[in-house]
Amino acid sequence: MPARPSATALDPAIAARLKRNADGLFPAIAQQYDTGEVLMLGWMDDEALHRTLTTGRATYFSRSRREYWAKGDTSGHVQHVRSVALDCDGDTVLVKVDQVGAACHTGDRTCFDAGELAPALPAASEPSRDERSPRTADGH
Known part of the structure; x- marks a missing residue:
């Protein structure tokens, strides 16, 4: 459990x-x-989240170090927050930032440039609008 202040x-x-x-x-x-x-x-x-919303700097909780960290405190690769949005289920936030330098701890611009994974299914043509399935009960 994160070491939180007594009251957020x-x-x-x-x-x-x-x-x-x-x-x-x-x-x-x-x-x-x-x-x-x-x-x-x-x-x-x-x-x-409170720190992110009030300081304008993206702040996270390190699960391994069990502490808060504002992106860029040690690397200088700061994330200046432009907006924060909660997803439809309330279980994920999207933090739109102006990234200064690398975002990834490896020094890469993004953590998602290690190569695309090939899909297991053969590519199919895009279904017509009438063939697309409606959203499910959970909204997806």
């Missing part, structure tokens, strides 16, 4: 909408605000 300052209306895992965490996807490039995935709890 996160707006209760926002906190009520969040769905957290057993450790009180939820994933946060960092995306470059102007290009749409997906940069990384980090973990947040209520306090990390």
Whole structure:
């Protein structure tokens, strides 16, 4: 369980909408605000989200170090927050940022440039609008 302050300052209306895992965490996807490039995935709890919303710097919770970290504190590769959105299920946030330098701990611009994985199914032609299945009950 994250070592949180005794009381978070996160707006209760926002906190009520969040769905957290057993450790009180939820994933946060960092995306470059102007290009749409997906940069990384980090973990947040209520306090990390509060810090992100109030400081303008993307702040995460390190599961391995069990502490908060603002992106760029040690590397200089800062994420300046442009917007934060909660997904439809309330279990993931999208943090649109202006990334300074590399987003990945390896020094790469993004954590998602290690190569695409080939799909297991052969490529099919795009179904016509009438053939597309409607959204399921869970919205997906």
